Amino acid sequence: MAKTSLSGFPEWLPQQRAIERALIAALARAYELHGFAEIATRAIEPVSQLLAKGETSKEIYAVSRLQADAGKDAELGLHFDLTVPFARYVSERAHELVFPFKRYQIQPAWRGERPQDGRFREFIQADADVVGHTTLPLHYDAEMAIVIAEGYARMAELGVPPVRIGVNNRKLSEGVYRALGATDIAGVLAAVDKLAKIGPDAVTEMLLAHGLSAHGAQCVLELARLESVDIGADLDAFLARHGIASALAASGVNELETVVAGARAEVGPVVTADLSIARGLDYYTGSVFETTLVGHETLGSVGGGGRYDNLARAGSISYPGVGVSIGVSRIMSRILGANLTVASRGTPAVVLVAVNSEETRVTARAVARTLRTRGIACDVAPKADKFGKQIRHADRLGIPFVWFIGEGHEVKDIRTGEQFEADPDTWTPPSRDANIFVGPVG
């Protein structure tokens, strides 16, 4: 079979995959402790649904049966995130769910973008969202920032760098932009979103092209670059300074202040107001979140999300939500590329039972069976080779112990060479060896 690797579709070796699983388990644990229930949605959605939710169509992968009768099937595509499928799930199953509905979901998504550092065509997202029936209290926005912080705190124990979780508010942005005369709010947001990448002069040009005055553009930039200590007072001063009397903006200031204060009260200064955050997707209506790895800012956002009041509907009922999405594959690519995290081995087996001869393999299998009954993952040597070769097989797999059956039973720690008597009914590996250990390098 020819080599057929596809660019942008990452696949990991077993010991790398053990790291990815540890990241996923850390996030799942953080989500579950907050009462988020796990669900999975199908990979495939009608293209019309995907296109309706603010994604440029060229990034969508279309799906069709290879020999379908033309026009017979609905136009289908692979989901590009987990939020749009989740909104659809809520709309379809609303009468069977209890609201507010807290769910998390860790699955691949697909985008036909040009692969780059940390950007893949198939990538794993770890999402958590809360949706309410008709209304959803603001305290959930703070909880989402808290959950991101706790998820990253758990991943930090695995070697993932510390994060900075920025919060902004769309009502504030939109209120200010409208007061300054902007009509194409999405266009202004898109321009502000490019600030770090293309600088203030180029953004100013874009803002002028979107119909803002020179003074308006200057105000937009000033807001995006405002570094605040006391966010409420500083923003009130900004609005007063520029004579912006917008109920929408004032409401945004209020929400932003509440959310940041609520989150900081629980998880500290890792959460900050960041008025430069715009985010690409246009379904956000209030809080927006963006997360960067400290010291790895060029990697871009490793987690984001926000409040969406109009994404999910069923009949006349709306299901406002707030959610976050953490980019597992992007984090993976960085911690592997920068050699930050290591797994002790790729195989779950902690012990390899040596085989004296093919005739006595049954005896070795019986020992393995006893160990398994006691919850100890193990393997039996593939061949009755010389013991040196069997030990080398364990060593190459990273299996720390080899079990020998002679007149009695002995088990060897092949890292130290230590060998001692052992009984399959009672021997237990040290707890640090029992499972694959994932942790920071060094």
Added chain:
Amino acid sequence: MAKTSLSGFPEWLPQQRAIERALIAALARAYELHGFAEIATRAIEPVSQLLAKGETSKEIYAVSRLQADAGKDAELGLHFDLTVPFARYVSERAHELVFPFKRYQIQPAWRGERPQDGRFREFIQADADVVGHTTLPLHYDAEMAIVIAEGYARMAELGVPPVRIGVNNRKLSEGVYRALGATDIAGVLAAVDKLAKIGPDAVTEMLLAHGLSAHGAQCVLELARLESVDIGADLDAFLARHGIASALAASGVNELETVVAGARAEVGPVVTADLSIARGLDYYTGSVFETTLVGHETLGSVGGGGRYDNLARAGSISYPGVGVSIGVSRIMSRILGANLTVASRGTPAVVLVAVNSEETRVTARAVARTLRTRGIACDVAPKADKFGKQIRHADRLGIPFVWFIGEGHEVKDIRTGEQFEADPDTWTPPSRDANIFVGPVG
């Protein structure tokens, strides 16, 4: 958002998904205890790879960027199983793997078939395979039957019906068919595969159409329906009776006898020789396995697999393998449809902290935070409603405990109405309530 459910793409409610996760965890545990390492492969493969491996093209879902430049991208498709991607993975990563390589993989696969009872267009498969470098000892074939038995034994604790694991051997079938004059072995296998569905007369007609004589067809049927007590002796008698002197068939008898005896020695009569097993995929070269739920035979196979000596290659090196695939979605559809398994709740939260007023929500959050730090999953009431309403919210979610903060702290078991003093620093839920419990109905 309009209702857009797609037929053949199952999605579960949280408490159903908890059952699916329990099935997956049971299988993962069985695989890991045997030293299989988990990996994941990308969902997408070149169509040429998929077509080369014996799947009819109309069942493959093709994937293309919605606005791709014509002819620019490789022709891609969604994988229809996990064996073909695994063989490709081994070929690509051979120099980085340790052989024999034992891996398991639990992921969705896609086929554009007409949805039926237990047959979906998107379905989860739980695969385990061992591949060797150049050779792979036969004892791994027995281990695969053992692993299926152990996986199902773990699922039986969750309410999944008992299984019957049938084993056959392609060398035996092919040796006999060739000796009887057949040349289109795949065609004869496909006819035998239909025996249970269309009956012996229709199969005989198919066999005659494949060029077999009336006597040949009769022998093929006799073999498929042979019910054996002593498989080696009975098959030797069958071969002698019909004057079939085939080294290939004799080797198949030998392998079959060894594999069945090896598996039964460890897991008992759940594993049996079944000479009617043909299996559709034509990459099998030795042992073939098929699993049915006892009492639910009409559902079809819920797990199968076999030996493939020629699927994975890299240059001149072959990587023979043996593997099994368990149909998680098919099992799910049956245990839900027949109401065999139940989950205690959908949310991971075991306690809901009641909120006295929005002003004191911070106190409730502090209690929740303390509980979480101690590993207890919990949620805080969405609103400072009357306590009766907060208790009803917990009840609807299946959360067994509600925490009240008055002069002291109290926790109520809302199933019994019992209420007692509790300290967030020491209270621990009963272990049967700590996590979502999945088990047989009744």
